[in-house]
Amino acid sequence: MGNAVHAEDGLRPYRIVGDAIPAPLTGEAGDPERGRAIVANRRVGMCLRCHSGPFPQERFQGTLAPPLTGAGSRWTEKQLRLRIVDAAQLNRDTIMPPYYRTDGLERVAKGFAGKPILSAEQIEDVVAFLATLKDQ
């Protein structure tokens, strides 16, 4: 993994170091409470379509991807950040959608064209929340 600055029109630039993005996209830490709401929202974070997590009130969770429980033990915040921003940087064939990338995508629906799935602020909130999900 290199040490490269990624910059796209309309998105905040970020630097990848190793398998991580060391600095928050916004320059400041996110809010884990807001992050929790984003992760649980099926139309915003959409995380529970594929992942399961510690959300007993959410009945329909996914099993395509690793459980979110324990994500904060498996990864650092910096590693989580790159995995959400653009996991394809680590594994080209990953099914994980690129949450903060707009280039290299095909046939994006008009309402979503040119927009990342989450904003920089939302990604920092999600990173802050996932970091709290330690192994019990």
Next chain:
Amino acid sequence: MSGLRRGSVCLGLCLVAALTANAQTDAPSRRSGYHDMGKPLQAMQDDDMANPGMLWVGEGANLWNQRFAAADKSCADCHGAVQSMSGVAARYPAFTAGSDQPVTLEQRINLCRTQNQRADRLADGSRELMALTAVVAHQSRNQPIAPPDDPRLRPFIAAGEALYRLRQGQLNLSCAQCHDDNAGRKLAGVTIPQAHPTGYPIYRLEWQSLGSLKRRLRNCLVGMRAEPYAPDAPEYVQLELFLMDRARGLKLETPGVRP
């Protein structure tokens, strides 16, 4: 009697067990989405009195015999009883006389309407078109999907496969990533099927209606946040051709019931 006899019974049972295990590992891994549904939905599909799709089949049977204004001809006037359609749905999409592209069963029905009955084209997804398609496809229920061995179809099937593997939309997903790589796992609590078009037109609970494979494909594209193909786009026919070829040998269930 006994030791010997008991020994041979045991040997026999062990052989049966070994053969059964072998049959399971050799069993074709392809399966209809029917097997990914819960028992109540399977029972709903299996019972013609409970399967809502049978309402469309019944309506289609009436339309089959109905004469239209201009030509004053019904489907039955040319084809005879609708049972003569046995096997047709199992081999569509296909080339048909006068078309330079393969057509789906729905498109074929509309060609018949406009050319032979001199009636108006039925609107995409309309109740009448779904009813006629359902009654025709129902005549192939329990028959294996058997696409024609027509070399002209090959480039269209290949185009469909390329679309199936194309990552698209804001979520950057391909059909294959879910339906090949993750079939059997759960997406939002629902088992991802292998995407074999065995039951179309299907009664989908989410729609509370009968609908086509095209409608189902549009649902997936919207879910991927990809731009759906235009209603008359050849991409839907290409995808259907590829999926039918991929499902070759699986039995048709029309009208299927799905969640």
